[in-house]
Amino acid sequence: AQKVTQAQTEISVVEKEDVTLDCVYETRDTTYYLFWYKQPPSGELVFLIRRNSFDEQNEISGRYSWNFQKSTSSFNFTITASQVVDSAVYFCALSDRNSGNTPLVFGKGTRLSVIA
Amino acid sequence: DTEVTQTPKHLVMGMTNKKSLKCEQHMGHRAMYWYKQKAKKPPELMFVYSYEKLSINESVPSRFSPECPNSSLLNLHLHALQPEDSALYLCASSQIPGLANEQFFGPGTRLTVL
Numbered sequence: 001a002q003k004v005t006q007a008q009t010e011i012s013v014v015e016k017e018d019v020t021l022d023c024v025y026e027t028r029d030t031t032y033y034l035f036w037y038k039q040p041p042s043g044e045l046v047f048l049i050r051r052n053s054f055d056e057q058n059e060i061s062g063r064y065s066w067n068f069q070k071s072t073s074s075f076n077f078t079i080t081a082s083q084v085v086d087s088a089v090y091f092c093a094l095s096d097r098n099s100g101n102t103p104l105v106f107g108k109g110t111r112l113s114v115i116a
Numbered sequence: 117d118t119e120v121t122q123t124p125k126h127l128v129m130g131m132t133n134k135k136s137l138k139c140e141q142h143m144g145h146r147a148m149y150w151y152k153q154k155a156k157k158p159p160e161l162m163f164v165y166s167y168e169k170l171s172i173n174e175s176v177p178s179r180f181s182p183e184c185p186n187s188s189l190l191n192l193h194l195h196a197l198q199p200e201d202s203a204l205y206l207c208a209s210s211q212i213p214g215l216a217n218e219q220f221f222g223p224g225t226r227l228t229v230l
Contacts, residue, residue: 033216043204045159045221052216091158095215103149103172103210104219106158 002027004094006107013082014115021077021110023092029053032096034068034075035104040088051075082114119143120222122207128228131197137225139190139207145220147213148190150182151206153224159206165190166213197229 003026013019025034036048049059051068059066063080079086092107120141129135139148146167151159164172165184173182179201181193190207204224210217 031215035218037221042223043206043226044223045206045208047218047220050216050218097215103161103164103213103215109156109158 002094002096002098002105004092004105004107006090006092006110008110009108010111010113012113012115015084016081018078018080019082019112019114021079021090021092021112023075023077023107025073025075025092025094027094027096027098029096029098032094035093035095036066036075036077037091037093038088039091039109045091048077079112082112084114084116087112087114120207120209120220122205122222122225124225125223126226126228128230129194129197130230131199133197134193134195136194137192137205137207137227139192139222140188141209141220141222142188143209143211143220144187145209145211146187147210147217148184149208149210149219150190150192151208151221153204153206163192164213171213194227197227199229202227202229 005024032053034051037045039045056068065078067076089109089111091109093104123138148165150162153159161174162176163182168184179196183191206224207222208219210219
C-alpha cells in the first residue's frame with residue numbers, strides 16, 4: 001500500500017536559517033509521482049513541485065531545493081535562508097498506478113514556523 | 117488564468133439548513149475534486165469528477181451531494197449536516213485525471229455547523 005511519512009510534525013527556525021523537511025514514501029509501483037504542497041494560514045494549498053520516479057535529478061528553484069533519492073525512498077525539501085513568509089504547513093504527496101480511488105496520498109504535513 | 121476560486125470563504129449553518137459551496141476554474145481542466153480538511157490533518161478526498169462525470173465517491177454521507185453543471189463549475193450541496201462536519205472544504209482541479217497531473221487548489225470554504 002502507498003504511504004507517505006513526514007516524521008517532523010513541527011519545526012521552528014530563526015529567519016535566514018536553512019531548514020530541511022523530510023519526506024519518506026512507500027510504493028510497490030515503479031511508476032509514481034511525488035509532490036510538495038505549501039499551505040499558508042490562509043488555507044489554500046499551493047503546488048510547489050512534481051517529480052516522477054524516472055527522474056532523480058535534484059531541483060532548485062530560488063531558495064527552494066528538492067533532493068529525490070530512490071535508494072532511500074526519500075524526497076526531501078530544503079529552504080535556504082528561510083523567511084517569515086515561508087511559515088506554513090508543508091505536505092508531501094504520492095501518486096502511483098495503485099492509488100486507485102485516492103489520486104493523491106498525503107503525508108500528515110510539517111508545520112514550519114520561521115521566527116523573525 | 118491559473119486560479120481556482122471558491123465561494124463563500126466562510127459559512128456558518130445550522131443542522132437543518134441547506135446550503136451550497138461553489139468552485140470555479142477557467143484553466144480548461146477536466147478533473148475536479150472536493151476535499152475535506154480538519155484542523156492539523158491532511159486533506160481527505162471526498163469526490164472526483166472526471167469529464168463532468170462523478171468517478172470517485174469516497175463513501176461520503178448522503179448529506180453531501182456534489183454536482184458538476186459544466187466543465188468549469190463544481191458545487192457541493194449541504195443538507196442536514198452535523199457539527200462534526202465543520203471543516204475546511206477545498207476544491208481542486210487538474211488538467212486531466214491521472215497520476216501525473218498536479219492538482220491546483222482553491223482557497224477553501226471554512227464551514228462551521230452549529
